[in-house]
Amino acid sequence: MKALKIQNVEKTFGSIKVLKGIDLEIEPGQFLILVGPSGCGKSTLLNMIAGLESVSNGNITIGDRDVTHLDPKDRDIAMVFQSYALYPNMTVKQNISFGLEINKTPKDELEATVAKVAKMLQIEPLLNRKPKQLSGGQRQRVAMGRALARDPSIYLFDEPLSNLDAKLRVEMRSEIKELHQRVGTTIVYVTHDQIEAMTLGDVIAVMKDGEIQQFGSPQDIYDNPKNQFVAGFMGSPS
Numbered sequence: 001m002k003a004l005k006i007q008n009v010e011k012t013f014g015s016i017k018v019l020k021g022i023d024l025e026i027e028p029g030q031f032l033i034l035v036g037p038s039g040c041g042k043s044t045l046l047n048m049i050a051g052l053e054s055v056s057n058g059n060i061t062i063g064d065r066d067v068t069h070l071d072p073k074d075r076d077i078a079m080v081f082q083s084y085a086l087y088p089n090m091t092v093k094q095n096i097s098f099g100l101e102i103n104k105t106p107k108d109e110l111e112a113t114v115a116k117v118a119k120m121l122q123i124e125p126l127l128n129r130k131p132k133q134l135s136g137g138q139r140q141r142v143a144m145g146r147a148l149a150r151d152p153s154i155y156l157f158d159e160p161l162s163n164l165d166a167k168l169r170v171e172m173r174s175e176i177k178e179l180h181q182r183v184g185t186t187i188v189y190v191t192h193d194q195i196e197a198m199t200l201g202d203v204i205a206v207m208k209d210g211e212i213q214q215f216g217s218p219q220d221i222y223d224n225p226k227n228q229f230v231a232g233f234m235g236s237p238s
């Protein structure tokens with residue numbers, strides 16, 4: 001069974017087709033990168049997987065369930081955005097456990113989950129702080145903690161590091177990679193950054209103008225780019 005299957009998915013805004021028949025499949029535990037220039041349709045595709053945008057045509061399957069027309073809350077996904085979107089009046093601990101409280105998780109289980117996630121992300125000393133008392137990197141860690149606490153079958157990341165400074169971005173990049181290796185979760189990760197794509201991805205889909213130009217391993221795409229766009233964008237030697 002595939003972790004995620006996208007079949008001939010299209011998106012039309014008004015009269016403009018911004019996604020033109022996307023086909024993608026990933027295995028459980030794979031780290032998929034959607035990379036391409038600004039405006040090529042990465043966020044739209046991710047939002048459709050999340051259920052935040054409707055699908056104009058085609059099908060999306062998560063595990064063995066067709067989720068094409070399901071509510072976001074019924075899709076077993078968790079999303080981490082570029083802006084951290086933490087609740088400003090809640091503590092770090094409350095931010096992490098909020099989704100679980102809504103799901104009526106028993107209190108001891110909730111405490112154990114928060115403790116586990118905090119340890120994983122090394123934010124234990126921050127649990128009683130409010131978001132405004134955190135640095136950008138710490139906030140992004142809390143946002144990831146909130147996603148991890150929900151233990152979904154797929155994590156969706158939309159340029160989660162692009163608001164961070166260069167040094168922190170490199171640091172968080174290796175943290176995300178390490179986390180993926182340790183926890184073994186399925187991730188779909190949007191970025192316009194080629195280096196991020198090459199270092200994080202097990203598989204990469206290079207997009208342009210609402211179409212996938214090439215799908216493959218980082219090595220394969222770098223060594224054997226299918227066309228000039230892919231070569232240029234991914235920085236392959238000519």
Ligand code: ADP
Nearest residue numbers: 013014018036037038039040041042043044045
């Ligand atoms: P990316 O994330 O790759 O930068 P997006 O998925 O955000 O690209 O956008 C793809 C295209 O769809 C862009 O041309 C954008 O202007 C357009 N678009 C995105 N959202 C909407 C919307 N709600 N209404 C109309 N056009 C949109």
Ligand code: MG
Nearest residue numbers: 039042043044
């Ligand atoms: Mg985007």
